[in-house]
Amino acid sequence: MAGRGRASGSGAVALVLLLVCLVGCGGKPAATTDRKDLQRVLDRRASAVMERDRTAFLKTGALSWFENLRGVPLASWSYRVTALHRSGDTATADVDLRYQVQGYDKAPVTAGRTLTLSREQDGQWYVDAEAPAEKSAQQLWDQGEVAVVRGAHSLVLGVGQTSEALHRYADLADRAVPAVTGAWGPDWAGHVVVLVPKSLDGMAGLLGSPASSYRGIAAVTTGEVGGAPNAPADRVIVNPDAYAVLGALGKQVVLTHETTHVATRAHTGAATPLWLSEGYADWVGYRGTGRTPEQAAPELARAVADEAVPEALPTDRDFGFSGDATKLAQAYEGGWLACRMIAGEWGEPKLGEFYRAVGDHKARAGSVEGALKKVLGTTLEEFTDAWRAYLRDQLG
Structure with a gap:
Protein backbone atom coordinates (compact mmCIF):
# COMPACT_ATOMS: atom_id res chain seq x y z
CA MET A 1 0.00 0.00 0.00
CA ALA A 2 2.84 2.36 0.84
CA GLY A 3 4.45 1.64 -2.52
CA ARG A 4 1.25 2.30 -4.34
CA GLY A 5 0.89 5.46 -2.33
CA ARG A 6 4.30 6.71 -3.40
CA ALA A 7 3.57 5.92 -7.04
CA SER A 8 0.25 7.73 -6.85
CA GLY A 9 1.90 10.83 -5.40
CA SER A 10 4.54 10.80 -8.09
CA GLY A 11 1.87 10.52 -10.75
CA ALA A 12 0.00 13.44 -9.22
CA VAL A 13 3.12 15.58 -9.41
CA ALA A 14 3.62 14.61 -13.03
CA LEU A 15 0.00 15.42 -13.78
CA VAL A 16 0.32 18.82 -12.14
CA LEU A 17 3.48 19.55 -14.13
CA LEU A 18 1.71 18.49 -17.30
CA LEU A 19 -1.21 20.79 -16.58
CA VAL A 20 1.14 23.67 -15.82
CA CYS A 21 2.85 23.10 -19.14
CA LEU A 22 -0.44 22.94 -20.99
CA VAL A 23 -1.69 26.14 -19.37
CA GLY A 24 1.60 28.01 -19.61
CA CYS A 25 2.39 26.89 -23.17
CA GLY A 26 -1.15 26.82 -24.48
CA GLY A 27 -3.24 29.52 -26.17
CA LYS A 28 -6.04 30.79 -23.98
CA PRO A 29 -4.25 32.33 -21.02
CA ALA A 30 -1.52 33.77 -23.29
CA ALA A 31 -4.17 35.21 -25.60
CA THR A 32 -6.01 36.60 -22.60
CA THR A 33 -2.82 38.26 -21.43
CA ASP A 34 -2.27 39.75 -24.89
CA ARG A 35 -5.78 41.18 -24.92
CA LYS A 36 -5.39 42.63 -21.46
CA ASP A 37 -2.04 44.17 -22.44
CA LEU A 38 -3.63 45.67 -25.55
CA GLN A 39 -6.62 46.95 -23.59
CA ARG A 40 -4.27 48.77 -21.23
CA VAL A 41 -2.52 50.40 -24.20
CA LEU A 42 -5.86 51.45 -25.68
CA ASP A 43 -7.00 52.86 -22.34
CA ARG A 44 -3.89 55.07 -22.36
CA ARG A 45 -4.60 55.94 -26.00
CA ALA A 46 -8.15 57.02 -25.11
CA SER A 47 -6.87 59.16 -22.23
CA ALA A 48 -4.40 60.82 -24.59
CA VAL A 49 -7.25 61.67 -26.98
CA MET A 50 -9.34 63.20 -24.20
CA GLU A 51 -6.39 65.17 -22.81
CA ARG A 52 -5.19 66.19 -26.31
CA ASP A 53 -1.79 64.83 -25.30
CA ARG A 54 0.19 64.24 -28.50
CA THR A 55 3.21 62.79 -26.73
CA ALA A 56 1.16 60.28 -24.76
CA PHE A 57 -0.73 59.30 -27.91
CA LEU A 58 2.53 58.64 -29.79
CA LYS A 59 3.62 56.27 -27.04
CA THR A 60 0.66 54.05 -27.98
CA GLY A 61 1.08 54.16 -31.75
CA ALA A 62 1.41 56.15 -34.95
CA LEU A 63 0.02 59.68 -34.97
CA SER A 64 -2.52 58.75 -37.67
CA TRP A 65 -5.72 60.86 -37.36
CA PHE A 66 -4.90 62.36 -33.94
CA GLU A 67 -4.33 65.90 -35.22
CA ASN A 68 -7.49 65.73 -37.36
CA LEU A 69 -9.61 65.33 -34.23
CA ARG A 70 -8.22 68.09 -32.07
CA GLY A 71 -11.00 70.62 -32.73
CA VAL A 72 -13.89 68.23 -32.04
CA PRO A 73 -15.50 68.77 -28.61
CA LEU A 74 -15.51 65.40 -26.88
CA ALA A 75 -17.29 64.29 -23.72
CA SER A 76 -15.88 60.75 -23.77
CA TRP A 77 -13.68 58.39 -25.79
CA SER A 78 -12.96 54.71 -25.10
CA TYR A 79 -12.03 51.42 -26.75
CA ARG A 80 -13.08 47.84 -26.06
CA VAL A 81 -11.12 44.95 -27.56
CA THR A 82 -13.46 42.35 -29.05
CA ALA A 83 -10.95 40.10 -30.86
CA LEU A 84 -7.17 39.77 -31.27
CA HIS A 85 -5.53 37.83 -34.11
CA ARG A 86 -1.81 37.39 -33.39
CA SER A 87 0.98 36.15 -35.65
CA GLY A 88 4.27 36.34 -33.83
CA ASP A 89 5.08 39.94 -33.01
CA THR A 90 2.34 41.35 -35.23
CA ALA A 91 -1.42 41.23 -34.89
CA THR A 92 -4.72 42.72 -35.91
CA ALA A 93 -7.45 43.57 -33.45
CA ASP A 94 -11.16 44.23 -33.67
CA VAL A 95 -12.28 46.95 -31.28
CA ASP A 96 -15.36 49.01 -30.55
CA LEU A 97 -14.68 52.73 -30.39
CA ARG A 98 -17.20 54.61 -28.25
CA TYR A 99 -17.25 58.39 -28.14
CA GLN A 100 -19.58 61.29 -27.33
CA VAL A 101 -19.69 64.81 -28.71
CA GLN A 102 -19.91 67.27 -25.83
CA GLY A 103 -23.33 68.88 -25.45
CA TYR A 104 -25.00 66.79 -28.18
CA ASP A 105 -24.66 63.04 -27.60
CA LYS A 106 -26.62 61.71 -24.64
CA ALA A 107 -24.99 58.31 -25.15
CA PRO A 108 -21.84 57.17 -26.94
CA VAL A 109 -21.66 56.54 -30.67
CA THR A 110 -20.22 53.06 -31.28
CA ALA A 111 -17.97 52.46 -34.30
CA GLY A 112 -16.20 49.26 -35.29
CA ARG A 113 -12.45 49.72 -35.83
CA THR A 114 -9.62 47.48 -36.99
CA LEU A 115 -6.13 47.96 -35.54
CA THR A 116 -2.86 46.81 -37.09
CA LEU A 117 -0.38 46.09 -34.29
CA SER A 118 3.26 45.27 -33.69
CA ARG A 119 5.05 44.18 -30.53
CA GLU A 120 7.79 46.56 -29.31
CA GLN A 121 11.06 45.42 -27.68
CA ASP A 122 9.60 46.23 -24.27
CA GLY A 123 6.76 43.84 -25.01
CA GLN A 124 4.09 46.55 -25.41
CA TRP A 125 1.65 46.47 -28.28
CA TYR A 126 2.02 49.42 -30.66
CA VAL A 127 -0.81 50.63 -32.95
CA ASP A 128 0.63 50.96 -36.45
CA ALA A 129 -2.73 51.84 -38.01
CA GLU A 130 -6.38 52.30 -37.06
CA ALA A 131 -9.15 52.23 -39.63
CA PRO A 132 -12.89 51.53 -39.90
CA ALA A 133 -13.71 47.84 -39.58
CA GLU A 134 -14.99 45.99 -42.60
CA LYS A 135 -18.56 47.10 -43.41
CA SER A 136 -18.25 49.96 -40.89
CA ALA A 137 -18.53 53.62 -41.84
CA GLN A 138 -15.69 56.10 -41.64
CA ALA A 263 -36.91 66.41 -34.22
CA THR A 264 -39.37 63.64 -35.09
CA ARG A 265 -36.99 60.70 -34.51
CA ALA A 266 -38.52 59.69 -31.18
CA HIS A 267 -41.90 59.23 -32.89
CA THR A 268 -40.58 57.65 -36.09
CA GLY A 269 -40.13 53.91 -36.28
CA ALA A 270 -40.98 50.74 -38.11
CA ALA A 271 -44.66 51.68 -38.07
CA THR A 272 -44.04 54.94 -39.98
CA PRO A 273 -44.33 54.74 -43.78
CA LEU A 274 -41.83 56.81 -45.75
CA TRP A 275 -44.58 58.83 -47.43
CA LEU A 276 -45.39 60.21 -43.99
CA SER A 277 -41.88 60.73 -42.59
CA GLU A 278 -40.53 62.24 -45.82
CA GLY A 279 -43.74 64.06 -46.63
CA TYR A 280 -43.88 65.64 -43.19
CA ALA A 281 -40.22 66.71 -43.40
CA ASP A 282 -40.93 68.33 -46.76
CA TRP A 283 -44.06 69.97 -45.38
CA VAL A 284 -42.03 71.59 -42.60
CA GLY A 285 -39.30 72.47 -45.08
CA TYR A 286 -41.68 74.29 -47.43
CA ARG A 287 -43.87 75.71 -44.68
CA GLY A 288 -43.91 79.49 -44.87
CA THR A 289 -41.85 79.67 -48.08
CA GLY A 290 -44.76 80.53 -50.37
CA ARG A 291 -43.94 77.70 -52.77
CA THR A 292 -47.01 76.58 -54.70
CA PRO A 293 -47.83 72.92 -55.42
CA GLU A 294 -46.96 73.43 -59.10
CA GLN A 295 -43.53 74.76 -58.12
CA ALA A 296 -42.76 72.16 -55.46
CA ALA A 297 -44.29 69.12 -57.21
CA PRO A 298 -43.44 69.42 -60.91
CA GLU A 299 -43.28 65.67 -61.60
CA LEU A 300 -46.73 65.02 -60.16
CA ALA A 301 -48.02 68.09 -62.00
CA ARG A 302 -46.89 66.47 -65.24
CA ALA A 303 -48.54 63.21 -64.22
CA VAL A 304 -51.82 65.01 -63.53
CA ALA A 305 -51.58 66.80 -66.87
CA ASP A 306 -51.11 63.41 -68.54
CA GLU A 307 -54.12 62.04 -66.63
CA ALA A 308 -51.82 59.63 -64.79
CA VAL A 309 -52.73 60.43 -61.20
CA PRO A 310 -51.24 57.76 -58.87
CA GLU A 311 -53.73 55.14 -57.72
CA ALA A 312 -52.28 54.89 -54.20
CA LEU A 313 -50.02 56.65 -51.75
CA PRO A 314 -46.27 56.09 -52.36
CA THR A 315 -44.79 52.85 -51.07
CA ASP A 316 -41.48 52.64 -49.22
CA ARG A 317 -39.94 51.06 -52.31
CA ASP A 318 -40.77 54.19 -54.31
CA PHE A 319 -38.26 56.11 -52.17
CA GLY A 320 -35.24 54.05 -53.24
CA PHE A 321 -32.33 56.35 -54.13
CA SER A 322 -30.99 54.03 -56.82
CA GLY A 323 -34.27 53.61 -58.69
CA ASP A 324 -36.20 55.72 -61.20
CA ALA A 325 -35.51 59.43 -60.54
CA THR A 326 -38.96 60.49 -61.72
CA LYS A 327 -40.66 57.92 -59.52
CA LEU A 328 -38.54 59.04 -56.57
CA ALA A 329 -39.48 62.68 -57.12
CA GLN A 330 -43.17 61.78 -57.38
CA ALA A 331 -42.92 59.81 -54.12
CA TYR A 332 -41.54 62.80 -52.23
CA GLU A 333 -44.05 65.15 -53.83
CA GLY A 334 -46.95 62.79 -53.11
CA GLY A 335 -45.98 62.48 -49.45
CA TRP A 336 -45.62 66.25 -49.14
CA LEU A 337 -49.04 66.87 -50.69
CA ALA A 338 -50.66 64.27 -48.42
CA CYS A 339 -49.30 66.11 -45.36
CA ARG A 340 -50.20 69.48 -46.86
CA MET A 341 -53.76 68.23 -47.37
CA ILE A 342 -54.01 67.09 -43.75
CA ALA A 343 -52.71 70.45 -42.50
CA GLY A 344 -55.16 72.30 -44.74
CA GLU A 345 -58.24 70.16 -44.15
CA TRP A 346 -57.80 69.09 -40.52
CA GLY A 347 -55.34 71.69 -39.22
CA GLU A 348 -51.61 71.70 -38.43
CA PRO A 349 -52.02 70.37 -34.86
CA LYS A 350 -53.91 67.36 -36.24
CA LEU A 351 -51.07 66.68 -38.68
CA GLY A 352 -48.59 66.51 -35.80
CA GLU A 353 -50.97 64.36 -33.77
CA PHE A 354 -51.47 62.02 -36.73
CA TYR A 355 -47.70 61.66 -37.22
CA ARG A 356 -47.18 60.76 -33.56
CA ALA A 357 -50.08 58.32 -33.55
CA VAL A 358 -48.71 56.44 -36.55
CA GLY A 359 -45.14 56.33 -35.23
CA ASP A 360 -46.16 55.24 -31.74
CA HIS A 361 -47.97 52.18 -33.10
CA LYS A 362 -46.13 48.92 -32.34
CA ALA A 363 -46.04 47.65 -35.94
CA ARG A 364 -46.58 48.84 -39.50
CA ALA A 365 -49.71 46.77 -39.95
CA GLY A 366 -52.69 48.93 -39.03
CA SER A 367 -50.63 51.95 -37.99
CA VAL A 368 -51.88 54.33 -40.68
CA GLU A 369 -55.40 52.94 -40.67
CA GLY A 370 -55.67 53.24 -36.89
CA ALA A 371 -54.34 56.81 -36.81
CA LEU A 372 -56.59 57.88 -39.68
CA LYS A 373 -59.63 56.65 -37.78
CA LYS A 374 -58.56 57.89 -34.35
CA VAL A 375 -57.13 61.30 -35.28
CA LEU A 376 -58.76 62.26 -38.59
CA GLY A 377 -61.98 60.26 -38.43
CA THR A 378 -61.56 58.67 -41.84
CA THR A 379 -60.48 55.44 -43.52
CA LEU A 380 -57.47 54.69 -45.71
CA GLU A 381 -59.71 54.28 -48.76
CA GLU A 382 -61.46 57.60 -48.13
CA PHE A 383 -58.14 59.33 -47.42
CA THR A 384 -56.57 57.98 -50.61
CA ASP A 385 -59.57 59.13 -52.69
CA ALA A 386 -59.37 62.58 -51.09
CA TRP A 387 -55.60 62.74 -51.76
CA ARG A 388 -56.05 61.85 -55.43
CA ALA A 389 -58.74 64.51 -55.77
CA TYR A 390 -56.41 66.97 -53.98
CA LEU A 391 -53.69 66.29 -56.54
CA ARG A 392 -56.03 67.06 -59.38
CA ASP A 393 -57.30 70.20 -57.67
CA GLN A 394 -53.88 71.57 -56.70
CA LEU A 395 -51.92 70.53 -59.79
CA GLY A 396 -54.54 70.54 -62.53
Missing part, protein backbone atom coordinates in the same frame (compact mmCIF):
# COMPACT_ATOMS: atom_id res chain seq x y z
CA GLN A 139 -15.58 58.79 -39.00
CA LEU A 140 -15.15 62.36 -40.23
CA TRP A 141 -11.57 62.59 -38.89
CA ASP A 142 -10.62 59.56 -40.99
CA GLN A 143 -11.03 61.89 -43.99
CA GLY A 144 -8.88 64.81 -42.85
CA GLU A 145 -8.60 67.65 -40.36
CA VAL A 146 -11.98 68.50 -38.88
CA ALA A 147 -12.96 72.17 -38.72
CA VAL A 148 -15.61 73.12 -36.17
CA VAL A 149 -18.19 75.91 -36.29
CA ARG A 150 -20.68 76.46 -33.48
CA GLY A 151 -24.00 78.08 -34.26
CA ALA A 152 -26.76 79.22 -31.94
CA HIS A 153 -28.60 75.90 -32.42
CA SER A 154 -26.03 73.84 -34.31
CA LEU A 155 -22.62 72.23 -34.41
CA VAL A 156 -21.09 71.98 -37.87
CA LEU A 157 -18.10 69.70 -38.45
CA GLY A 158 -16.39 69.79 -41.82
CA VAL A 159 -13.42 68.43 -43.77
CA GLY A 160 -11.98 70.20 -46.79
CA GLN A 161 -14.37 73.14 -46.35
CA THR A 162 -13.60 76.80 -45.75
CA SER A 163 -14.62 78.48 -42.54
CA GLU A 164 -16.93 80.72 -44.54
CA ALA A 165 -18.72 77.73 -46.08
CA LEU A 166 -19.18 76.04 -42.70
CA HIS A 167 -20.58 79.25 -41.21
CA ARG A 168 -23.16 79.33 -44.03
CA TYR A 169 -24.25 75.80 -43.09
CA ALA A 170 -24.51 76.88 -39.45
CA ASP A 171 -26.68 79.86 -40.45
CA LEU A 172 -29.01 77.56 -42.39
CA ALA A 173 -29.21 75.11 -39.50
CA ASP A 174 -29.84 77.92 -37.01
CA ARG A 175 -32.82 79.04 -39.09
CA ALA A 176 -34.03 75.47 -39.50
CA VAL A 177 -34.20 74.65 -35.79
CA PRO A 178 -36.78 77.30 -34.76
CA ALA A 179 -38.75 76.63 -37.95
CA VAL A 180 -39.00 72.95 -37.01
CA THR A 181 -39.91 73.75 -33.41
CA GLY A 182 -42.63 76.08 -34.67
CA ALA A 183 -44.22 73.24 -36.61
CA TRP A 184 -43.46 70.18 -34.48
CA GLY A 185 -43.31 71.67 -30.98
CA PRO A 186 -40.57 71.89 -28.36
CA ASP A 187 -40.35 68.21 -27.39
CA TRP A 188 -36.97 67.52 -28.96
CA ALA A 189 -33.32 68.49 -28.39
CA GLY A 190 -33.62 71.83 -30.20
CA HIS A 191 -30.20 71.59 -31.84
CA VAL A 192 -28.56 69.71 -34.70
CA VAL A 193 -25.17 68.24 -35.67
CA VAL A 194 -24.21 68.76 -39.33
CA LEU A 195 -21.31 66.88 -40.98
CA VAL A 196 -19.90 68.36 -44.18
CA PRO A 197 -17.31 66.15 -45.93
CA LYS A 198 -15.23 67.34 -48.87
CA SER A 199 -17.22 65.54 -51.56
CA LEU A 200 -19.85 62.94 -52.46
CA ASP A 201 -17.24 60.23 -51.90
CA GLY A 202 -16.69 61.58 -48.39
CA MET A 203 -20.42 61.47 -47.71
CA ALA A 204 -20.55 57.86 -48.93
CA GLY A 205 -17.64 56.99 -46.65
CA LEU A 206 -19.47 58.39 -43.64
CA LEU A 207 -22.50 56.30 -44.55
CA GLY A 208 -20.53 53.15 -45.38
CA SER A 209 -22.23 52.88 -48.77
CA PRO A 210 -21.29 53.31 -52.45
CA ALA A 211 -21.25 56.89 -53.72
CA SER A 212 -23.65 55.91 -56.50
CA SER A 213 -26.37 55.42 -53.88
CA TYR A 214 -26.38 59.12 -52.99
CA ARG A 215 -25.54 60.90 -56.23
CA GLY A 216 -27.94 63.84 -56.52
CA ILE A 217 -29.06 63.52 -52.88
CA ALA A 218 -28.22 66.78 -51.08
CA ALA A 219 -28.26 65.43 -47.50
CA VAL A 220 -29.36 62.52 -45.34
CA THR A 221 -29.93 62.12 -41.61
CA THR A 222 -28.66 59.17 -39.61
CA GLY A 223 -29.88 58.13 -36.16
CA GLU A 224 -31.36 55.36 -34.08
CA VAL A 225 -34.90 54.30 -35.00
CA GLY A 226 -37.27 55.43 -32.32
CA GLY A 227 -34.84 58.01 -30.95
CA ALA A 228 -34.55 56.81 -27.34
CA PRO A 229 -33.95 59.62 -24.81
CA ASN A 230 -30.40 58.36 -24.19
CA ALA A 231 -29.48 57.88 -27.86
CA PRO A 232 -26.59 59.63 -29.60
CA ALA A 233 -27.56 62.75 -31.51
CA ASP A 234 -28.63 62.30 -35.12
CA ARG A 235 -26.12 63.45 -37.74
CA VAL A 236 -27.20 65.43 -40.79
CA ILE A 237 -24.67 64.43 -43.45
CA VAL A 238 -24.36 66.76 -46.42
CA ASN A 239 -23.41 65.89 -49.99
CA PRO A 240 -21.57 69.12 -50.88
CA ASP A 241 -21.56 68.28 -54.60
CA ALA A 242 -25.37 68.13 -54.85
CA TYR A 243 -25.90 70.85 -52.25
CA ALA A 244 -23.79 73.34 -54.21
CA VAL A 245 -26.16 73.37 -57.19
CA LEU A 246 -29.21 74.31 -55.09
CA GLY A 247 -30.46 77.85 -54.85
CA ALA A 248 -30.78 79.71 -51.57
CA LEU A 249 -34.34 78.47 -50.96
CA GLY A 250 -33.46 74.90 -51.88
CA LYS A 251 -30.54 74.86 -49.46
CA GLN A 252 -32.75 76.09 -46.63
CA VAL A 253 -35.52 73.62 -47.45
CA VAL A 254 -33.03 70.73 -47.38
CA LEU A 255 -31.56 71.69 -43.99
CA THR A 256 -35.03 72.25 -42.53
CA HIS A 257 -36.21 68.92 -43.97
CA GLU A 258 -33.28 67.05 -42.39
CA THR A 259 -33.65 68.89 -39.09
CA THR A 260 -37.29 67.76 -39.04
CA HIS A 261 -36.08 64.16 -39.14
CA VAL A 262 -33.95 64.91 -36.07
